[in-house]
Amino acid sequence: MKKYIAKSLCALISISSLWMIPLSPASAAQVTAEVVNVDFTSATQSGSTISNAAVGKLADITVHGTPSLNGTTGATFANTSSGSTGNYLTGNLGTTTDMSKITVEFSAKFTDAGCAAQNSGSMVFGLGGSQGYAYYNVYRHSNFIGFNTFNSDIFGVALPDNSSFHTYKFVLLPYPANANSLQEIWIDGVKQTPSFKTTSVAVGTCSLISGTGESASERKFTRSSYNNGDFMLMTHPLGPSTWGTTGSIQNLKITTVVTTATVVAPDAPTIGSITGGNTQLSVPFTAPANNGGASISDYKYSTNNGSTWVSAGTTSSPIIITGLTNGTAYNIKLLAVNSAGDGTPSTAVSATPVTPITVPAAPTISAITAGDAQLSIAFTAPNSDGGAAITDYKYSTDNGTTWTSAVTRTSPIVVTGLTNGTAYNCKLRAVNSAGDGTASSAVVGTPVQPASQGSSSGPAPVPGPTAPPAQVESIAITKAVGKSGSLLKVKLDSQAGVNVGSSVQVRLLDLKGKLIQVLTIPVTASTSVIEVPVSLTPGNFTVEAVAVNSVGASQTVATTPTYLPQPFFTVKPGSKAPVLEGKKVADPVYFQADSAVLTSDAKAALLSVLAKVTKPGSRVAITGFTASRNMGTSLEKKLAAARALQVAKFLKANKPGIWIYYAGFGALKGAQTYAAARKVELRIIN
Structure with a gap:
């Protein structure tokens, strides 16, 4: 038996290597790696470590508990519910994120039905460790061995026996490759036909199993936070110290297949309709249908049919190309860039920057000839049509407030329907596709009633003007x-x-x-x-x-x-209190007793009033007050008037365009103290 095992192990080691198996060159590649290769019959334990001889190893094997090693049976694990527990091994396969296959091969003898430590069965190989675990594993229960996804079911085969060593190979494939036939179980070099196993009579200390089905959605190599490739041998990640299995294992080999996308340069983008601007082009585009397997990080453009390329510095459409010459045609191409490099160039599209069209400059009115209820306006065309043909002229007879289409492009423009003797401020402007142009300077014209024709024998007509009047x-x-x-x-x-x-x-x-x-x-x-x-x-x-x-x-x-100027203070106190018009804009401005001098506080208050007078033509009403109606003395009236006058002068000095609509004085209603009467009120009348 030992010779057989040694030959088997030599065969395993002889084919150990790390190699690349390419798939479609434009889509993906597979990397197959031997990550674990240990002969427990010859291995030695140093502390808690057993050396891993695999070519592509990521870690050695770590021993937990006290499994025994000898030259015949290899590593023996005696995990029972009543005896020793917590005997198992751990290692690492490498990150499982892109793994597409895990093959676990070993020679082992299992001396119990699989439930010596737990009546729910025991795990031989499982993905799990300090980072968590995945539900996909190789499991034993009721003298069956096979795949399990934590459903307490086994999709597998019966153990050959409980007394001899046999070689096992398990091929684990993740969802969605969930056809049961794709998972493989080999025993002693013969491929088995696994099926769902059930029991109606308990085997040893094992619980019954129903075999209702494997959870295919959990057949995967990553779960939650787990993807670092930690694995456990001869125990269960749910409870490594209490869920161990019993048996001896002579050797272990684990091979992984990682499928990675092969990144290639992107396909060609598609250029849309290019818009010509002033020394620039706006190039819209559609991204390539295939980005080559990596995100597009940039686009490049060429203005000379692909001879030279410039980074656009953007991945968004459109790309604006500047610094061009108006009127020059450019053959534009684009290409996308990803981590593999420059992609396929697009088809060239020709485009030409153009001088932008603006509205025309102002025409010049050269003369206005008065007629009966009409004016004939002679003009010269603008010195610039804005880059587009002039399609019309418009005239205004009210200094540009309203405009009327002349429906002509030739001089003179005859404006009819006017009133004789009325002066009209005439302006013209040209029109092109960009809109109405700049208005001309205004020139005044006055339609005139034609003189009546006298008889040939009457007095000689008065000579008319021969030139325009003086300026x-x-x-x-x-x-x-x-x-x-x-x-x-x-x-x-x-x-x-x-x-x-x-x-x-x-x-x-x-x-x-x-x-x-x-x-x-x-x-x-x-x-x-x-x-x-x-x-x-x-x-x-x-x-x-x-x-x-x-x-x-x-x-x-x-x-x-x-x-x-409005004459100040023509309103005299009468039998009625003064009527204050408009919106009150501030608290009254108060003066010291017997004084018409503005204090610093009063000036600050007036400046805040000016800040509120923003509309052109707003009027400010100013009213000074005496102590009481009908009882102000002449001195009080003069003082009230002087105070209002000081306020008006301050407002005009700080805002010359302000319109002082009214300034006067009035008496406070009812009996008021002299102190309360020392004020000037301001209101805005819009």
């Missing part, structure tokens, strides 16, 4: 000196004769741009300065002036926003 040099609006109201003053750059048949049109607008008043002032050939009194509500104004005649118009001249 408006300046315009101002001021408080009339020594008079009520305001004074409008227009200065012309007069030249003899040029103002024949001319007039000056003046437009007054409030701070929000709303037209308040239009004045038409006739001028003569010798007119150089016009002064006209006007009646305006105090506030902020912008004034525009233009000289016009039937030949043309001067350039429009406008003032900066001009403030016409």
